[in-house]
Amino acid sequence: MSVPYSKLPGWAEYGLIPLINLVVAFVVAGLVVLLVGESPLEAAILLVKGAFGSGEGIGFTLYYATNFIFSGLAVAVAFHCGLFNIGGEGQAYIGGLGVAIVALSFDSYLPWWVIFPLAIIGSALTGALWALIPAWLQAKRGSHIVITTIMFNFIAASLMVYLLVDVFKPAGQMAPETRVFAEGAQLPRLDWLLEMFGFTIRYAPFNISFLLALVAGVLVWLLIWRTKLGYEIRTMGHSPSAARYAGINQTRTIIITMMISGGLAGMMALNPIMGAQFRMQLDFVTGAGFVGIAVALMGRSHPVGIIPAAILFGMLYQGGAEIAFEMPNISRDMIVIIQGLVILFAGALEHLFRPTVINIFSRLSRSPGPDAATSAEGGR
Amino acid sequence: MADSAITLTGINKSFGAVRANRDIHLDVAKGTIHGIIGENGAGKSTLMSILYGFYQADSGEINIDGKPTTIHTPNDAIAAGIGMVHQHFMLVENFSVLENIILGAEGAALLAGGVAKARAELERLEREYGLEVDPDAIIEELPVGLQQRVEILKALFRGAEILILDEPTGVLTPAEADHLFRILQQLKEQGKTIILITHKLREIMAVTDDVSVMRQGQMVATRKTSETTVEELAELMVGRRVLLRVEKDPPNPGEFKLSVKGLTVRDSRGVVMVDDVSLDVRAGEIVGIAGVAGNGQSELIEAIAGISAAESGQIMLEGKPINLTDGADAAELRGRGLAHVPEDRHHMGLVLPFEENENAILGYQDDPKYLNGPFLNIDAIRADADARIKEFDIRPADSRLKTANFSGGNQQKIVLGREMGRDPSVLIVGQPTRGVDVGAIEFIHKRIIEMRDAGKAVLLVSVELDEIRSLSDRILVMFAGKIVGERDPEASEGELGLLMAGIDDQEAAA
Numbered sequence: 001m002s003v004p005y006s007k008l009p010g011w012a013e014y015g016l017i018p019l020i021n022l023v024v025a026f027v028v029a030g031l032v033v034l035l036v037g038e039s040p041l042e043a044a045i046l047l048v049k050g051a052f053g054s055g056e057g058i059g060f061t062l063y064y065a066t067n068f069i070f071s072g073l074a075v076a077v078a079f080h081c082g083l084f085n086i087g088g089e090g091q092a093y094i095g096g097l098g099v100a101i102v103a104l105s106f107d108s109y110l111p112w113w114v115i116f117p118l119a120i121i122g123s124a125l126t127g128a129l130w131a132l133i134p135a136w137l138q139a140k141r142g143s144h145i146v147i148t149t150i151m152f153n154f155i156a157a158s159l160m161v162y163l164l165v166d167v168f169k170p171a172g173q174m175a176p177e178t179r180v181f182a183e184g185a186q187l188p189r190l191d192w193l194l195e196m197f198g199f200t201i202r203y204a205p206f207n208i209s210f211l212l213a214l215v216a217g218v219l220v221w222l223l224i225w226r227t228k229l230g231y232e233i234r235t236m237g238h239s240p241s242a243a244r245y246a247g248i249n250q251t252r253t254i255i256i257t258m259m260i261s262g263g264l265a266g267m268m269a270l271n272p273i274m275g276a277q278f279r280m281q282l283d284f285v286t287g288a289g290f291v292g293i294a295v296a297l298m299g300r301s302h303p304v305g306i307i308p309a310a311i312l313f314g315m316l317y318q319g320g321a322e323i324a325f326e327m328p329n330i331s332r333d334m335i336v337i338i339q340g341l342v343i344l345f346a347g348a349l350e351h352l353f354r355p356t357v358i359n360i361f362s363r364l365s366r367s368p369g370p371d372a373a374t375s376a377e378g379g380r
Numbered sequence: 381m382a383d384s385a386i387t388l389t390g391i392n393k394s395f396g397a398v399r400a401n402r403d404i405h406l407d408v409a410k411g412t413i414h415g416i417i418g419e420n421g422a423g424k425s426t427l428m429s430i431l432y433g434f435y436q437a438d439s440g441e442i443n444i445d446g447k448p449t450t451i452h453t454p455n456d457a458i459a460a461g462i463g464m465v466h467q468h469f470m471l472v473e474n475f476s477v478l479e480n481i482i483l484g485a486e487g488a489a490l491l492a493g494g495v496a497k498a499r500a501e502l503e504r505l506e507r508e509y510g511l512e513v514d515p516d517a518i519i520e521e522l523p524v525g526l527q528q529r530v531e532i533l534k535a536l537f538r539g540a541e542i543l544i545l546d547e548p549t550g551v552l553t554p555a556e557a558d559h560l561f562r563i564l565q566q567l568k569e570q571g572k573t574i575i576l577i578t579h580k581l582r583e584i585m586a587v588t589d590d591v592s593v594m595r596q597g598q599m600v601a602t603r604k605t606s607e608t609t610v611e612e613l614a615e616l617m618v619g620r621r622v623l624l625r626v627e628k629d630p631p632n633p634g635e636f637k638l639s640v641k642g643l644t645v646r647d648s649r650g651v652v653m654v655d656d657v658s659l660d661v662r663a664g665e666i667v668g669i670a671g672v673a674g675n676g677q678s679e680l681i682e683a684i685a686g687i688s689a690a691e692s693g694q695i696m697l698e699g700k701p702i703n704l705t706d707g708a709d710a711a712e713l714r715g716r717g718l719a720h721v722p723e724d725r726h727h728m729g730l731v732l733p734f735e736e737n738e739n740a741i742l743g744y745q746d747d748p749k750y751l752n753g754p755f756l757n758i759d760a761i762r763a764d765a766d767a768r769i770k771e772f773d774i775r776p777a778d779s780r781l782k783t784a785n786f787s788g789g790n791q792q793k794i795v796l797g798r799e800m801g802r803d804p805s806v807l808i809v810g811q812p813t814r815g816v817d818v819g820a821i822e823f824i825h826k827r828i829i830e831m832r833d834a835g836k837a838v839l840l841v842s843v844e845l846d847e848i849r850s851l852s853d854r855i856l857v858m859f860a861g862k863i864v865g866e867r868d869p870e871a872s873e874g875e876l877g878l879l880m881a882g883i884d885d886q887e888a889a890a
Contacts, residue, residue: 004745090403094475119692173652225760226755226756227754227755227756228745228746228754228755228756229749229754230756231738231741231745231756232745234731234734235734235742237736238731238732238733239727239728239731239732240726241724242727242728242730242731242742243726244687244710244728245685245687245710245714245720245722245729245742246710246711246742246745247709247710247711247714247744248684248711248715255614264808297608319834362394362395
């Protein structure tokens with residue numbers, strides 16, 4: 001017996017429900033703010049102002065969003081294949097290795113527009129390789145991808161500590177990071193883009209990897225909905241037995257999908273390393289890989305949803321920093337709580353309000369026509 | 381006229397824009413067996429779910445034993461004396477019979493007291509109704525017929541006076557089904573009321589006192605079973621005259637298209653599912669494989685279709701061997717002219733969240749016709765899907781619609797269109813009409829026979845013995861992984877039934 005769920009119109013499915021989730025998340029977050037004795041309204045104003053109130057704020061918001069677009073797309077691609085890639089964090093971290101090696105090798109000889117494509121390849125390749133092992137274990141041995149990718153996050157973290165301290169750190173330097181890159185490995189900022197809208201970017205590290213992220217979004221859309229590989233990935237994701245029936249090579253599909261996912265996560269490293277700090281630091285990913293999970297869930301694994309969701313989380317990061325700065329009672333950890341609430345309501349509790357909304361819609365649209373009861377129990 | 385056990389008045393239930401039940405009136409007399417028939421999607425399951433508290437009606441009244449009753453949850457239904465035997469058993473497989481029966485009625489936090497009481501009560505029920513089951517047997521070790529008996533006992537243990545059985549014979553052999561009907565008669569004599577939901581007209585005629593027919597969410601007629609005929613009921617169900625018999629010319633078999641020799645298949649636990657099976661299918665004939673579900677038919681056709689690997693044996697497709705050990709060459713076999721309508725269209729034959737046109741190429745996604753380099757040729761795919769929709773009369777005629785929104789019969793037509801439409805030389809068909817309404821069954825049967833007449837070799841697997849008998853030119857019976865006999869389609873149902881139950885070939889013939 002199937003549970004007959006009537007479909008919602010597109011705008012409600014993709015607009016109204018996420019909006020309701022978001023509003024509830026902010027209401028609960030507001031209560032938390034109230035609890036520590038600050039005004040929620042003021043906090044909200046600070047949040048929005050901090051994120052969008054100045055050219056620099058917008059620059060920072062979009063800089064963070066760039067990270068989240070990459071990690072969100074990475075999660076989404078794997079998700080279409082029914083794989084829950086929790087390893088974006090580690091894949092991005094290892095992706096940094098590809099960026100750093102390219103940058104450190106060529107930064108004094110080549111211009112940025114030659115190094116950038118090389119670094120894209122380097123980051124995608126290293127990220128993909130880091131995803132390859134869990135993918136292989138899943139495809140061949142049935143080791144659950146969630147467990148293995150989480151484990152690989154820890155391995156990546158330890159490996160990078162070793163490499164940064166013992167291999168990449170220049171002699172005589174205290175901080176575990178590479179040397180600062182020469183100009184050839186520094187990506188141009190998108191100051192002109194914001195100036196078109198009358199803003200000045202000031203110190204925000206908003207750079208061309210944002211455009212790369214948008215291109216990646218288009219490519220992911222093409223891959224998933226317009227290629228044969230995407231068709232096979234979606235078939236696998238919806239129904240592994242149908243994929244078997246259709247003669248789709250499951251091992252191959254799992255491995256390729258995870259490598260694409262890992263490659264996208266790896267490309268995230270371009271943004272902070274070549275676009276902001278011009279060196280590879282310890283822990284440069286700072287949780288962006290995990291935020292990608294929430295972004296993909298909220299964006300319904302579709303690039304058109306992922307990009308606004310990434311910007312929303314960019315706003316929370318940037319505006320949240322502003323709140324922490326302006327309101328002494330609200331520490332950085334409070335901001336994490338607020339972000340957690342958004343993830344909780346937009347991601348984990350995504351379906352909390354759906355039945356109610358469906359009920360309201362069906363009550364509004366009930367037409368006493370002579371339509372048959374065909375789809376009510378059609379599937380069992 | 382006896383008192384009413386159940387009276388439903390003006391029941392309405394909608395899911396969104398779909399009106400699953402419209403103004404339903406139903407009166408079930410106490411101590412009778414009342415059949416409810418209707419096509420898939422006619423609203424039978426919805427109505428019973430309302431009665432058992434899974435759903436709530438939008439409007440209408442339920443009277444149990446003449447008293448107005450509100451049923452919000454299955455617990456309310458149980459309290460009102462209603463018990464339900466589901467089509468898919470709701471049993472914990474690794475629990476004993478007794479443990480399953482007290483499930484949900486354990487009595488106290490500590491089990492011991494409840495178990496002792498339940499054992500005594502169970503013994504009384506078994507004596508009273510002749511429903512013998514070993515209370516300490518583990519469910520998964522019991523045959524299906526006995527598992528169903530446990531379901532019935534479970535309902536009686538909860539004090540059910542009214543029993544609802546949802547498609548109870550789908551998993552039973554003809555003999556087991558007969559046994560079930562005897563049990564139902566006995567329960568009726570003890571004063572229980574029974575509602576039997578089915579789409580098999582023969583069962584209705586055999587066992588019920590009254591029968592109600594549902595069509596498109598409405599109750600279209602109620603008849604005394606003794607005063608109606610199969611033809612009338614079929615017409616009421618579909619809303620037009622139906623041809624119940626399949627008409628076909630004698631077969632004209634040609635050369636061997638598919639030969640299987642000594643095929644053995646083990647499942648993932650190492651249990652032999654197909655045991656040294658050999659069979660041949662020739663061009664222009666339909667070979668039917670009869671058997672109770674779970675006797676290796678599924679594994680057999682999956683191995684032939686290249687979906688799962690076999691352990692040993694040989695399969696020749698048009699005289700050329702098939703690679704048996706590597707399971708992933710289903711796509712290659714399609715290229716060689718082997719089409720396969722899988723038994724389970726929901727999990728195998730279709731990807732339900734896909735658009736119809738995407739499912740129309742499932743398995744044929746490598747066909748260069750549908751590709752532009754690595755990209756899908758969306759225009760070609762949709763044009764092809766639209767042509768199939770027309771050819772196979774798939775409704776609604778919208779190739780952009782999500783497949784889940786098609787009815788069972790139309791979903792099956794999508795699969796058939798895909799597999800028949802490419803001029804295959806061998807067609808494997810599993811359960812072609814499972815969950816398909818009567819009108820579509822006629823269409824599907826006709827198509828299968830057309831394939832045969834066009835010189836295709838057809839291998840048919842079905843648990844519906846009637847279907848096997850009316851379509852096949854030769855019948856093979858499978859039991860416990862082996863082919864235990866071959867019969868003409870004229871063989872009697874009793875003879876085939878014995879074979880299906882594993883009674884030896886010679887004995888059955890004798």
